[in-house]
Amino acid sequence: MTRFFLNRRRTPAQTQVCDAGQLLEAASPEAVEVHARALAVGAQLATTLVVTGYPAEVTPGWLAPLLSFPGHLDIALHIDPIPTPVAAAGLRKQRARLESGRRAGFGKGHLDDPEVEAAAADAAELAYRIARGEGKLFHVALYLTVHAPDEETLAEQAAAVRAVAESLLMTVAPTTYRALPGWLATLPLGIDTLQMRRTYDTAALAACFPFTSPDLPITTNAEGAPQGVLYGLNTVSGAPVLWDRFAQDNYNSITLARSGAGKSYLAKLELLRLLFTGVTASVIDPEDEYVRLAETVGGQVLALGADGVRLNPFDLPVADDGEDVLTRRVLFLHTFLAVLLGTELTAAQKAVLDRAVLAAYERAGITTDARTWQRTPPTLSDLTAVLAEEDSEAAAALADQLAPYTTGSHADLFNGQSTACASGHLVVFALRRLAEEVKAPAMLLALDAIWRQVTHRPNTGRHLVVVDEAWLLMRDGAGAGFLFRMAKAARKYWTGLAVVTQDADDVLASPLGRAIISNAATQVLLRQAPQAIDTISENFHLCRGEREFLLTAARGEALLLTGDRRHKVALMSIAAPGEHEVITTDPGELAAQQPNEPGEAEPDADGLWYEPPFNADEAEVDS
Numbered sequence: 001m002t003r004f005f006l007n008r009r010r011t012p013a014q015t016q017v018c019d020a021g022q023l024l025e026a027a028s029p030e031a032v033e034v035h036a037r038a039l040a041v042g043a044q045l046a047t048t049l050v051v052t053g054y055p056a057e058v059t060p061g062w063l064a065p066l067l068s069f070p071g072h073l074d075i076a077l078h079i080d081p082i083p084t085p086v087a088a089a090g091l092r093k094q095r096a097r098l099e100s101g102r103r104a105g106f107g108k109g110h111l112d113d114p115e116v117e118a119a120a121a122d123a124a125e126l127a128y129r130i131a132r133g134e135g136k137l138f139h140v141a142l143y144l145t146v147h148a149p150d151e152e153t154l155a156e157q158a159a160a161v162r163a164v165a166e167s168l169l170m171t172v173a174p175t176t177y178r179a180l181p182g183w184l185a186t187l188p189l190g191i192d193t194l195q196m197r198r199t200y201d202t203a204a205l206a207a208c209f210p211f212t213s214p215d216l217p218i219t220t221n222a223e224g225a226p227q228g229v230l231y232g233l234n235t236v237s238g239a240p241v242l243w244d245r246f247a248q249d250n251y252n253s254i255t256l257a258r259s260g261a262g263k264s265y266l267a268k269l270e271l272l273r274l275l276f277t278g279v280t281a282s283v284i285d286p287e288d289e290y291v292r293l294a295e296t297v298g299g300q301v302l303a304l305g306a307d308g309v310r311l312n313p314f315d316l317p318v319a320d321d322g323e324d325v326l327t328r329r330v331l332f333l334h335t336f337l338a339v340l341l342g343t344e345l346t347a348a349q350k351a352v353l354d355r356a357v358l359a360a361y362e363r364a365g366i367t368t369d370a371r372t373w374q375r376t377p378p379t380l381s382d383l384t385a386v387l388a389e390e391d392s393e394a395a396a397a398l399a400d401q402l403a404p405y406t407t408g409s410h411a412d413l414f415n416g417q418s419t420a421c422a423s424g425h426l427v428v429f430a431l432r433r434l435a436e437e438v439k440a441p442a443m444l445l446a447l448d449a450i451w452r453q454v455t456h457r458p459n460t461g462r463h464l465v466v467v468d469e470a471w472l473l474m475r476d477g478a479g480a481g482f483l484f485r486m487a488k489a490a491r492k493y494w495t496g497l498a499v500v501t502q503d504a505d506d507v508l509a510s511p512l513g514r515a516i517i518s519n520a521a522t523q524v525l526l527r528q529a530p531q532a533i534d535t536i537s538e539n540f541h542l543c544r545g546e547r548e549f550l551l552t553a554a555r556g557e558a559l560l561l562t563g564d565r566r567h568k569v570a571l572m573s574i575a576a577p578g579e580h581e582v583i584t585t586d587p588g589e590l591a592a593q594q595p596n597e598p599g600e601a602e603p604d605a606d607g608l609w610y611e612p613p614f615n616a617d618e619a620e621v622d623s
Helices: 020-027 084-107 114-131 151-167 179-185 202-208 263-276 291-297 325-341 347-363 380-389 393-406 436-455 477-493 504-508 511-518 533-540 544-552 577-583 587-593
Strands: 002-005 031-034 039-041 044-053 073-082 137-148 171-174 198-201 229-234 240-243 253-256 280-285 300-303 426-430 463-467 495-501 522-525 557-562 568-572
Touching: 031 179, 039 179, 044 151, 044 179, 073 084, 084 114, 137 151, 137 179, 137 202, 151 171, 198 202, 229 263, 229 557, 253 263, 253 504, 263 280, 263 291, 263 463, 263 495, 263 577, 280 436, 291 300, 291 426, 291 577, 325 347, 325 393, 325 436, 325 477, 347 380, 347 393, 380 393, 426 436, 436 463, 436 477, 463 477, 477 495, 477 511, 495 504, 504 511, 504 533, 522 533, 533 544, 544 557
Parallel strands: 253 495, 253 522, 280 426, 280 463, 300 426, 463 495
Antiparallel strands: 002 031, 031 039, 039 044, 044 137, 044 171, 073 137, 137 198, 229 240, 229 568, 522 557, 557 568
16 A cells, blocks of 8 residues: 655745646645555545447447446546558558458468458458548547545445446456556546557547537427427426427327326426417326316316216217228227226126127117118117126126116216217316226226227327326226227327326336337336336336436426437426416415405415404395
């Protein structure tokens, strides 16, 4: 162990001019304690890693993972240009050496060595570029110095840096017994004290420069104007984050967050701003959080479970030429009844149900003839009547299971003809009035009504379908399957599906849930629970810094990812006062927006509460 004491001459306070040496002495530590692989610089420990191996091919910004490492890391890139005549002479020698080796092996009957062939081709191409003046050669050295307050933390941080470097196909080595030169090489002095260099050409060196932006690329239209809506502000640069979901490979999105992180707020904010651009939308709203927004913008609210509001699952959509609407409806009824009954139907039950559904349609005068599809469809009561007439245990069991929805407590929800029709630029299916046990089938029925509107709408504009609290539907296999099929086919109708949920396990634990994520080009992650962060990190390929961000994110902070993982940005959602007033669901803010009733206590100018005086003229008199 070696300990260096640096004699630091203090410049008098009255001295206004000092040279570079005095500045260096003023900034240097009082002592440096050198060990085999590390050194103590003041109260900090430091160790240096040398990059000895590089990937065969690199792209611009390939060093970004190292530059964004969430720790105290100094990176030094030493560049020394090689004169063109020296570079050309060196390349000639290298090509001659490779060519002689190839010819010697060929003379002995050896097979071609792919590595030698590739090296010879690269050397020849590089020599031609230098001869034409299209590039130059450089001696390049890359050093990484990790700082930490203690030995244990230093070892952990060095291992993390090594892991990031190896993920970039780089090989690093410690500066054993050269800790002091390694530390000096990463100081902003421009002195390469290690001289462990490699030869780079101009293109490879240009890719090393950290000219990458933390902001997302802005999508522009044909006139060059930016497209998309404002999601928020970049937490790193403070720049606006504009994102256009309809400019991506598909228009779907997935939003995952723990309860209270602000996921519904962000979804409503995007929806409101998309409405300003002419996008039409349909919303599945289990908690009536979108009702005020719909009322503000003149949308339609269908409160399922309210008096006189009903959707008949047997309704037939408008048929296109050559489309077998009846067969498709029978298949949907299999899915709907499986979700309604909360169980997977057996083969016998499916066979009985298929016959009963077709018989119910036939009794209503609806057959495979397209001319009959405009007639009044049957109801659940008609289906149970057919099941009751069939002499089988499976039919009797199905009829008993359907009894609560035909003659029991839930008879008014799904049994009867439809009394509501979805239309308008914004349609919200509000499900808060429904019991928790029937929200999943109601969501499925509402999604079916939305899908019929999407596939048969007269205009061809952009459309967005928002499914809030999607875990209610995805915990059922049949419901998740319907949502997955919708995500796959939505793009054909210029429609995006926005799935918003707070239960990551229901989405990531099933193959259908992971398939929905893979079909979402826009992925938004807000604050996550510690119990779910491991699953989130694995499925979304998050680095350590992104993982820590999601664990500590404030309300409204989110990580926006693209489906191909090419772009990631941390943002903070922001809303104008008028927007916030419409989309907030904070109970305190909603209470503050309500005007005080006459006779209700009000605060005075000093903030004290008082009761208004009694007025006999306004008092009600008991008869």
